[in-house]
Amino acid sequence: MMAAVFATVAIMRIFLFLLTLSLAVEAAEVDQFTRVGPExxxxxxxxxxxxxxxxxxxVARANQPLPQAPKRRHRFPRQSAGCQTSRLYSAMSWNLARPVIGQIESFAEKAADIERRTIPLNQSVYRDFLWPQSPSLVLSERMAAVIRVGNTEIGTDKLGHFFTEGFSYFNATDYLRSGPEQGLLFGxxxxxxxxxxxxxxxxxxxDLVANFNGLRFWNRVLARQPDPLTGLEVQPYVECNHGQWVLSRSFSWLDYVDAAWDESRNCSLFRTLDLLSRVMSHAPECRADELPLARYGDYGLRLLNTSGPAVLPEHLQPEVILAQRQPVIEWRLSAEMIEHLRSLREKLEQWRTTQAQQLLDDQYE
Structure with missing residues (x-):
């Protein structure tokens, strides 16, 4: 009896932690299946x-002079910052990679001269999700808008993924010096x-495609490693000239955005069969045949879903991925611990199912 009570308390704590975390990061979804209005x-x-x-x-922020220790009272002479790499990345992440909702994502959501299509949650393919199943989406009702970039429609949330999660990939890979694998696992x-x-x-x-292309962007800031997608040397956006950072070329989204950013082509997976069924009941059309397979090569196995909507497979469960990330985490996971995490996840899912069914039963009483 006591063991069951402790297990229930543990599950509730995990759920509350996930709920708090998800609302803090404001994880959003986008509906690119429901199309209304003109192009x-x-x-x-x-x-x-x-x-x-x-x-x-x-660049201007990274070039600002640094204060020196004063040589005379009340006087603070300054010296040139020089081309400090850490200062450049810090300035760029400050302006582009804000946590939670990125600056360019916010700009795309609010700019008066950008056309957007926003599908409210209660009209989207996710409208039948219940809060125990999808707490951050149902409780926040945060749906990203859809915009067009070149010939591709994408969710505004992808702009945040590109810069913020792309920068996380860049850090996880030691500025790509260790290759992209730890970035892919982090994503x-x-x-x-x-x-x-x-x-x-x-x-x-x-989302993962936007993250990966964000890694490509951050690498290209100084281009000290080959492009992880093509393996080729690329020209940097920023170069050092006489001790000052200078912009050497312009950025264009067309270097990164493609059909794989579109969730109606690169379709999502769902945590459970019930969630998948709720989405599929609205007959979304997944155009996986339009994915740019040749562009991504072997990375396509990790970034592209060529089979359409399905249930999340075993190899993408959190504890399985966590075990693969062990080279960069501070603790070692035994087989017993991994199995314990799996058991907790399965019990949490059982609790979610019970709560969701109770909600449905209450609606029909």
Whole structure:
């Protein structure tokens, strides 16, 4: 009896932790299946301009003189900052990679001259999700808008993923010096837990594509490693000239955005069969045949969903991915611990199912 009580308390604590975390990060979903209204105008010029302005401001911030220890009382001479890499990345992340909701994502959501399509939760393919199944989505009702970039429609949330999670990939890979694997694992982990499956119920491959392309962007800031997608040397956005950082070329979203950012082509997975069934009851059309398979090569196995909507498989469960991330985490997971985490996740799902069924029963009483 006591063991059952302790197990229930543990499950509740895990759920409350996930709920708090998901509401804190404001994990959003986007509905690109429900299409209403005319074709959106291309937002590429406005978005390019916003990013290039942020890059210029970041370079200026990184070049600001540093204070020196005073040589005379009340006087604080300053010295040139020089080309400090850490200062440049800090300035750029300050202007572009804000946690929770990124600056360019906010800009795309609010700019008066950008056309958007927003599908409210109660009209979306996620309208039948219940709060125990999808707490952050149902309780916050936060749905990202859809915009057009070039010839591709994407969710505004992808802009935040590109810069913020892309920068997390960049850090996880030691500025790509260790290759992209730990970045990919970080993305799969975050998507299986707090940005997706455990909070909204949705595991988004399009999010992972935006993250990966964000890694490509951050690498190209100084271009000290080959492009992880092509393996080729690339020209940097920023170079050091006489002890000062200078912008050497302009940014364009067309270098990164493609059909794989579109969730109606690169379709999502769902945590349970019930969630999948609730979405499929609205007959979404997944155009997986339009995915850019050749562009992503072997990475496509991790970033592209060629089979359409399905249930999240075993190899993408949180404890499985966590075990693979052990080279960069501070503790070692034994087989027993991994099995314990799996058991907790399964018990949490049973609790969610019970609570969801109770909600349904209450509605029909």
């Amino acid at each position: 959106l105008a291309d937002a590429l010029p406005q978005l390019n301009r916003a990013v290039n302005q942020a890059l210029a401001e970041s 799969e982990w975050s998507e299986s837990v707090y940005f997706g499956a455990q909070t909204t119920g949705v595991y988004s491959f399009a």
